[in-house]
Amino acid sequence: MPIVSELMTEDDLGTADPRCQLVLLLDTSTSMGINRGPNLPLAIDELNRGLQTLHTELGEDPVARRRVELLVVPFGGSVSPLGSWQMARDWVAPTLTAGGGTPMGEAVLTGLRLATERRRQCQADGTLTYRPWVFLLTDGEPTDDVTSVPSAIAEAQEKKRAIFWSVAAKGADVRVLQEFDPTKPALRLDEANWSSLFEWLSASMTQITKAQPDQQVPLDPWLITA
Amino acid sequence: MAHHRLTGDPTASAVADQAAPVPAGAGDVGYYAVAASVIGTAHLNKGTERQDRLLMADVAGDLVICLADGLSTAVYGGLGAETAVREAFTLLSGCGHSGQASSPDDGTHPDRLPLRVLPAAHPAVPVDWSTALRSAITAARSAVLRRGGSPSDFNTTLTVVVVTADAIHVAQVGDGFVVVWDREASDRARVLAHEVVSAEDDPSLVVPLTAPNALASMLTESAPLTETSHVLVSSDGIAPLLLERWVPLVPSVKFLRALIRELDTGKMNHAGLADFLESTLVNSRTDDDKTVVLARHEPLGAAAWTDPSPHPTPADVSCVADNEPFGTERATGLSEALLVPPNHLVTGVLQQPVPDEQSQNADSDAPEFGSHTSQPTPGGSANHGRGALGERAPHGKRLPQAEAPKESHLQAEPDKDVPAPMERQVGWHDMSGAAPGTAFESPSEVATVEVASALSRQLAGAGGSDTAPQPAAGVTEPSGSDPSIPQWPDEELSRSGQRPGDSDQPSEVVASEGGMPLPGCDGEMRPSGLGGRRRREEPDGKLRWLWKWLTRGGR
Numbered sequence: 028m029p030i031v032s033e034l035m036t037e038d039d040l041g042t043a044d045p046r047c048q049l050v051l052l053l054d055t056s057t058s059m060g061i062n063r064g065p066n067l068p069l070a071i072d073e074l075n076r077g078l079q080t081l082h083t084e085l086g087e088d089p090v091a092r093r094r095v096e097l098l099v100v101p102f103g104g105s106v107s108p109l110g111s112w113q114m115a116r117d118w119v120a121p122t123l124t125a126g127g128g129t130p131m132g133e134a135v136l137t138g139l140r141l142a143t144e145r146r147r148q149c150q151a152d153g154t155l156t157y158r159p160w161v162f163l164l165t166d167g168e169p170t171d172d173v174t175s176v177p178s179a180i181a182e183a184q185e186k187k188r189a190i191f192w193s194v195a196a197k198g199a200d201v202r203v204l205q206e207f208d209p210t211k212p213a214l215r216l217d218e219a220n221w222s223s224l225f226e227w228l229s230a231s232m233t234q235i236t237k238a239q240p241d242q243q244v245p246l247d248p249w250l251i252t253a
Numbered sequence: 254m255a256h257h258r259l260t261g262d263p264t265a266s267a268v269a270d271q272a273a274p275v276p277a278g279a280g281d282v283g284y285y286a287v288a289a290s291v292i293g294t295a296h297l298n299k300g301t302e303r304q305d306r307l308l309m310a311d312v313a314g315d316l317v318i319c320l321a322d323g324l325s326t327a328v329y330g331g332l333g334a335e336t337a338v339r340e341a342f343t344l345l346s347g348c349g350h351s352g353q354a355s356s357p358d359d360g361t362h363p364d365r366l367p368l369r370v371l372p373a374a375h376p377a378v379p380v381d382w383s384t385a386l387r388s389a390i391t392a393a394r395s396a397v398l399r400r401g402g403s404p405s406d407f408n409t410t411l412t413v414v415v416v417t418a419d420a421i422h423v424a425q426v427g428d429g430f431v432v433v434w435d436r437e438a439s440d441r442a443r444v445l446a447h448e449v450v451s452a453e454d455d456p457s458l459v460v461p462l463t464a465p466n467a468l469a470s471m472l473t474e475s476a477p478l479t480e481t482s483h484v485l486v487s488s489d490g491i492a493p494l495l496l497e498r499w500v501p502l503v504p505s506v507k508f509l510r511a512l513i514r515e516l517d518t519g520k521m522n523h524a525g526l527a528d529f530l531e532s533t534l535v536n537s538r539t540d541d542d543k544t545v546v547l548a549r550h551e552p553l554g555a556a557a558w559t560d561p562s563p564h565p566t567p568a569d570v571s572c573v574a575d576n577e578p579f580g581t582e583r584a585t586g587l588s589e590a591l592l593v594p595p596n597h598l599v600t601g602v603l604q605q606p607v608p609d610e611q612s613q614n615a616d617s618d619a620p621e622f623g624s625h626t627s628q629p630t631p632g633g634s635a636n637h638g639r640g641a642l643g644e645r646a647p648h649g650k651r652l653p654q655a656e657a658p659k660e661s662h663l664q665a666e667p668d669k670d671v672p673a674p675m676e677r678q679v680g681w682h683d684m685s686g687a688a689p690g691t692a693f694e695s696p697s698e699v700a701t702v703e704v705a706s707a708l709s710r711q712l713a714g715a716g717g718s719d720t721a722p723q724p725a726a727g728v729t730e731p732s733g734s735d736p737s738i739p740q741w742p743d744e745e746l747s748r749s750g751q752r753p754g755d756s757d758q759p760s761e762v763v764a765s766e767g768g769m770p771l772p773g774c775d776g777e778m779r780p781s782g783l784g785g786r787r788r789r790e791e792p793d794g795k796l797r798w799l800w801k802w803l804t805r806g807g808r
Contacts, residue, residue, distance in 0.1 A: 035511050035515075035529065035534065036534070037534065038507070039507050039508055039510075039511035040493075040494040040505065040507075040508050040534070040535075040538065041493060041494045041495050041496045041497050041504070041505030041507075041508045042493075042497060042505070043492060043493050043494075043495070043496035043497055043498060043499055043505070044493045044538065045493070045499075089536065089537035089538075090537070090538070090539065090540050093537075093538065150500065152498070153497075153498030153499050153500045153501065153503065154498070154499060155449075155499045155500075
């Protein structure tokens with residue numbers, strides 16, 4: 028006797044997967060392309076490899092790949108999102124190049140806005156959403172005005188519109204990042220941990236998408252060492 | 254209204270042995286129900302157990318379903334769920350009972366057969382199901398709180414459903430799904446008693462059964478059923494497949510149609526449904542536990558009763574392995590229901606000794622408690638479902654002690670570092686020695702009395718007797734939401750789970766085979782309800798039962 032699973036296809040199923048937005052605010056300023064020493068790869072190359080890792084890791088989880096939505100917002104000279112929101116299963120890791128200043132303040136405000144807008148759009152469509160993640164990675168210090176950033180982050184987190192994370196690669200101004208969000212430490216990224224960072228990011232998103240949308244998920248604390 | 258009883262597979266030879274032929278006349282309707290509960294891949298990967306719990310059975314012709322989903326964030330979510338479904342099921346299985354319950358016995362494994370519910374030969378007691386369901390949830394909440402420790406450790410949802418001949422009644426705390434639709438117009442599918450609770454920018458907040466506002470957040474709803482209605486009851490594990498939209502809730506018509514297609518063509522049975530829920534197709538969409546009950550509400554005639562074609566044969570469902578480990582990963586269909594026949598107390602949770610068969614036969618209307626040896630229930634744990642079947646004695650007979658199944662999940666101490674969940678004490682619940690007028694201390698017992706009192710009133714109103722028993726003096730029937738429910742945190746509950754006066758003696762899980770019949774049940778009903786004749790119960794006997802049940806605190 029045929030069992031029911033053999034007679035049903037993906038087209039027979041509903042499509043009410045909850046969604047979790049992930050905004051990647053990635054520093055692509057000139058400093059990311061500077062040679063940091065003998066036998067050390069460029070930071071921008073490490074970043075690109077990390078994005079590939081994220082793509083691979085997320086793609087391997089059947090649930091996360093249907094629930095995580097990504098948007099890459101590089102900031103190097105200007106702030107410009109790469110394309111539109113993509114489901115993890117459809118997302119292709121971009122290859123970024125370094126150049127320009129570090130408009131970090133504008134990038135953070137843009138990321139918070141885009142995450143909030145996307146979440147509201149999903150909710151308007153009747154889709155459940157997890158709290159979006161806005162994930163900032165930089166190796167420098169801001170070259171624009173960042174005075175409004177702390178309050179914007181605080182408001183977004185207090186109103187549960189987004190969760191903000193900042194990661195300081197070598198050369199970053201950790202003090203500034205800490206001022207952005209005093210509620211939790213800025214994460215420090217060691218030279219050898221680029222790949223692990225994105226593995227952790229993927230694992231965190233996977234973990235989140237398997238929880239209730241409002242549930243606080245304890246994350247692997249390995250990186251929270253600052 | 255037509256009423257129903259569980260008679261098993263119509264192809265079964267035992268059908269011919271039924272004491273009273275089933276009068277499937279015009280207007281009679283019955284059910285064809287399949288059910289399965291499988292573990293989610295997230296729990297598999299973590300090495301944890303399935304936390305969904307399901308009890309489903311025919312109760313005097315009405316289909317009673319109790320489904321709980323232990324929250325994954327709770328340390329003992331599965332235990333909380335198990336406690337909740339058992340408590341709720343115990344209460345509901347005593348409602349409206351006409352003494353005509355039985356379980357199928359066709360010589361095959363009951364797990365392999367769909368649940369077939371057919372009109373009862375005798376009218377059952379009319380029941381205010383809405384009140385009964387609310388009371389069942391109230392009592393279940395109290396039972397979970399009584400487990401001791403931190404209530405949040407046992408967080409669970411609870412959905413209770415009764416499908417009668419012409420209506421469905423639902424009550425729930427949490428986020429289970431009950432969908433009703435018509436096979437002629439499945440685009441009109443409705444989700445009953447469910448709302449997506451939202452805080453600011455935080456959708457889908459789940460209020461667990463143990464939360465202080467659980468009873469206030471309880472949702473109830475009733476809806477009429479037509480002769481072409483279908484019913485789906487599920488935990489939230491299949492929500493991404495079941496729904497097209499969350500807000501407002503919009504069921505996926507294509508998914509429902511696909512299920513209907515398989516159910517209506519007879520291609521789906523318990524094992525088939527479980528296989529589907531475990532399939533890659535489903536697991537690619539959800540990693541949560543998945544529990545589904547699918548029932549077809551259909552008119553019955555002689556043809557439907559005698560035509561065996563829609564029903565799978567045991568060979569067709571051989572994928573159900575009898576020797577599967579006694580585990581908690583998967584449970585299908587009738588297994589749990591049959592292990593807990595509706596005419597028996599679910600004593601695995603109640604921790605109450607039961608009379609042996611001899612004493613039961615000696616005084617079928619008033620079995621005595623407290624003086625008989627308890628025995629483990631073969632497969633008495635709700636979560637052990639299908640795995641328990643391999644250890645179930647044929648025809649419901651007791652297993653020798655040496656072959657007793659593994660320790661009930663309820664008995665197991667999950668983690669020695671954490672206070673053991675409270676085992677209910679015999680003395681606490683055994684009210685047999687209490688004189689009328691003894692005040693009840695347990696919120697659950699008061700809630701139980703509430704159900705029983707409502708029953709007694711309805712019994713009287715149904716013409717069963719002019720002398721309906723009154724609740725014992727000193728028992729205050731709760732009014733309003735439920736003042737008897739302890740506040741959270743309940744200071745009366747010690748970390749050890751002991752209440753003042755509780756015995757230190759641990760209780761046992763006792764056999765359901767010889768369990769105490771519930772009010773309205775025939776005291777001479779054979780333990781397993783398999784085949785054989787059943788004595789028709791007289792109204793007076795029913796009331797006597799009720800009174801004795803009341804004086805025992807509803808146990």
